[in-house]
Amino acid sequence: MVFEKDLNLDATELRLGLPGSSEESLRISNKRALPDMNDDSGVAAAKKCDQETAPPTKAQVVGWPPIRSYRKNSLQTKKTEAETSGMYVKVSMDGAPYLRKIDLKVYKGYPELFKALEDMFKFKVGKYSEREGYNGSEFVPTYEDKDGDWMLAGDVPWEMFINACKRLRIVRGSEARGLGCVV
Amino acid sequence: MQKEMAYSFPDEVLKHVFSFIQSDKDRNAVSLVCKSWYEIERWCRRKVFIGNCYAVSPRMVIRRFPEVRSIELKGKPHFADFNLVPDGWGGYVLQWIAEMAGAYPWLGEIRLKRMVVTDESLELIAKSFKNFKVLVLFSCEGFSTDGLAAIAASCKNLRELDLRESEVDDLSGHWLAQFPETCTSLVSLNISCLGSDEVSFSALERLVDRCPNLRSLQLNRAVTLDKIANILRRAPQLVDFGTGNYAAELQPDVFSNLAGAFSSCKELKSLSGFWDVVPAYLPALYSICPRLTSLNLSYATIQSPDLIKLVSHCPRLQRLLVLDYVEDSGLEELASSCKDLQELRVFPSDPFGVEPNVSLTEQGLVAVSLGCPKLQSVLYFCRRMSNAALVTIAQNCPNLTRFRLCIIEPKTPDYLTLDPLDAGFGAIVEHCKDLRRLSLSGLLTDHVFEYIGTYGKKLEMLSVAFAGDSDLGLHHVLSGCESLRKLEIRDCPFGDKALLANAAKLETMRSLWMSSCAVSFGACKLLGQKMPKLNVEVIDETEPPDSRPESYPVDKLYIYRSVAGPRFDMPPFVWSMDEAVKILH
Numbered sequence: 001m002v003f004e005k006d007l008n009l010d011a012t013e014l015r016l017g018l019p020g021s022s023e024e025s026l027r028i029s030n031k032r033a034l035p036d037m038n039d040d041s042g043v044a045a046a047k048k049c050d051q052e053t054a055p056p057t058k059a060q061v062v063g064w065p066p067i068r069s070y071r072k073n074s075l076q077t078k079k080t081e082a083e084t085s086g087m088y089v090k091v092s093m094d095g096a097p098y099l100r101k102i103d104l105k106v107y108k109g110y111p112e113l114f115k116a117l118e119d120m121f122k123f124k125v126g127k128y129s130e131r132e133g134y135n136g137s138e139f140v141p142t143y144e145d146k147d148g149d150w151m152l153a154g155d156v157p158w159e160m161f162i163n164a165c166k167r168l169r170i171v172r173g174s175e176a177r178g179l180g181c182v183v
Numbered sequence: 184m185q186k187e188m189a190y191s192f193p194d195e196v197l198k199h200v201f202s203f204i205q206s207d208k209d210r211n212a213v214s215l216v217c218k219s220w221y222e223i224e225r226w227c228r229r230k231v232f233i234g235n236c237y238a239v240s241p242r243m244v245i246r247r248f249p250e251v252r253s254i255e256l257k258g259k260p261h262f263a264d265f266n267l268v269p270d271g272w273g274g275y276v277l278q279w280i281a282e283m284a285g286a287y288p289w290l291g292e293i294r295l296k297r298m299v300v301t302d303e304s305l306e307l308i309a310k311s312f313k314n315f316k317v318l319v320l321f322s323c324e325g326f327s328t329d330g331l332a333a334i335a336a337s338c339k340n341l342r343e344l345d346l347r348e349s350e351v352d353d354l355s356g357h358w359l360a361q362f363p364e365t366c367t368s369l370v371s372l373n374i375s376c377l378g379s380d381e382v383s384f385s386a387l388e389r390l391v392d393r394c395p396n397l398r399s400l401q402l403n404r405a406v407t408l409d410k411i412a413n414i415l416r417r418a419p420q421l422v423d424f425g426t427g428n429y430a431a432e433l434q435p436d437v438f439s440n441l442a443g444a445f446s447s448c449k450e451l452k453s454l455s456g457f458w459d460v461v462p463a464y465l466p467a468l469y470s471i472c473p474r475l476t477s478l479n480l481s482y483a484t485i486q487s488p489d490l491i492k493l494v495s496h497c498p499r500l501q502r503l504l505v506l507d508y509v510e511d512s513g514l515e516e517l518a519s520s521c522k523d524l525q526e527l528r529v530f531p532s533d534p535f536g537v538e539p540n541v542s543l544t545e546q547g548l549v550a551v552s553l554g555c556p557k558l559q560s561v562l563y564f565c566r567r568m569s570n571a572a573l574v575t576i577a578q579n580c581p582n583l584t585r586f587r588l589c590i591i592e593p594k595t596p597d598y599l600t601l602d603p604l605d606a607g608f609g610a611i612v613e614h615c616k617d618l619r620r621l622s623l624s625g626l627l628t629d630h631v632f633e634y635i636g637t638y639g640k641k642l643e644m645l646s647v648a649f650a651g652d653s654d655l656g657l658h659h660v661l662s663g664c665e666s667l668r669k670l671e672i673r674d675c676p677f678g679d680k681a682l683l684a685n686a687a688k689l690e691t692m693r694s695l696w697m698s699s700c701a702v703s704f705g706a707c708k709l710l711g712q713k714m715p716k717l718n719v720e721v722i723d724e725t726e727p728p729d730s731r732p733e734s735y736p737v738d739k740l741y742i743y744r745s746v747a748g749p750r751f752d753m754p755p756f757v758w759s760m761d762e763a764v765k766i767l768h
Contacts, residue, residue, distance in 0.1 A: 063265035063673070064648065065534045065564060065591050066622075068322075070348050070376070074458070074482050075532065090540075097567075098542040 093170035241282035258298035284311035292317035305330030309337035317343040327352035335361035360386035371399040401425030412444035426456035446470035455479035462489040472496035514547030518554025526560040545572040552579040560585040573607025577614040587622035593649035596626040609634030622646040632656035636663020654681040661685035679706035694743035705733035711760025719760035
């Protein structure tokens, strides 16, 4: 078997964010974070369950998937172009078998962002109140911040949010209870 | 009386009759009828196809066919496309060119695939063949724009220059200006692989201007959208066009100029290129979409809604290449709009991503199989599959001739049942009786090979990765697939037994590739000893295979039939198992 294992997790982990931004591993802090957020459900569940705590690493196999370098190179140049000019974050939703990538820079504030998410994943965000979080909706938008904690989206000012947000996840309302907010 | 009739035609008559026989198979059959037909046929064979450049030597070809005008050669094994064949492995064309330069002064066409072509080779072509017309370098490497300049300058009647998917050392765009003003004969020009920003555009424009027969033109990525209109207006007779990048700020005058230029091309049937697409410019194509039969959007990072809009304007589409941004919804639209579809290729936009980034699943392919009854050729990258879906596809498309499925994560089972995908692929080979090419993926046991050996009677090429349990799998294929010509295997637990038991089969095939399997060095040596008409080559970049025990598995193995004996251009990391060569090595 020809597997190229790279112990440099940072290099193999596929992350989004501006180049040069430091890749911090999960830290314990006194923010109340949502439990089990790294236990992703969905398509790759079986494979991922023995990697619950570590970020997903991809052992790249030579020549697999079978794509010509010509084509691979063409995709690479496009990727780096896209990632340097925007603030791309991955968006996932519980139960949806796919992820999306969005450019946070494109939106002016939470209303536009949530509208876009609603369109993309076909759900309703519901009314937000500071005390009670999101009311009257089954799904709730959360985000992973630079410290690796999962927070309710909508708490902090927009500018602060787009700089702190590393990825978005739309979770079922029931799981979002007790979600941390910045103190 | 009967006997005399057979020889009663003078040679010239037979020659004339044979000139209508173009297919290699038929020509080969003709040459076996009797000695005089063999002689007449060999003197009038004009076209030779050599599927493996090491299967025969240039001298042998020249000796048998002294009047060849067109030659096609293939070099490296297919898995070289995926970086499994180390650099320097071989496939050099120079010796062929050198020998043909003396023997075939009238050679007019050279077509090469996966070969190493140096500037020296190109310069030799340019100066040796006065009637040179066609040069196709498909997936080749080793040359620069200097070599191209030599071709452009010397080949006065060049009709076709096609560099598709080759790796060219792009030193300067000025080679295009080397085409003399008197060159007006170009019919086809494909420079899509060229990297540099400095393709001499004015030289290109002038060239296009003076070649009224130009039918096929593929530009490279550096050519900007605003230049397209200029080119098209000079060549409204184009049938096949490849854009450069298709992005620019939306400006109404640029748009209308572009749309007008496209609409003036009444013969345009095939489009490609489309790097960096700005969707707002796609409607400029709408006027020609109803005539389009082939569309290659496999570099275009446009999303499903834009793809759907475009595809719905192309009811005559027969061939579509696209990225998985098309998603299931786009493929459903394709299935309802394009009833003539024969070939579909869906490439992954994020092949190394751990999670799916788009909503493309087996459903998209099922939809196309249902809606497009003429579907013959499929290449599909996805992240999940089920036996049920494969069975449905097989039943909907019994006319499939090529089916290549790549489930991105190796050994992925049926996502619904968690079973291996044996039954699904089994259905494909069982229902698609004309299947010639098959690529497998996902979780597969020896059972799938049993199906393939039983039903895959017309199968010519099989690609296998991360599959099977034991030698039995390989044995099923080698003993059952009567038409098998090319077999390529990686990362499968196949060892010595099946290979040695089916050694004779290997002489009926073009080649066998096995890497990261369990074939021992000892078995390779045995095969090399017992089968003199096979070249058994072991590839190992780390250390010589005989520095380890004989039972140790080899890293990579390439076996091919040859009448030329072992080759002389092997690099240090390739070992021939031929007895004679071993002594000299």
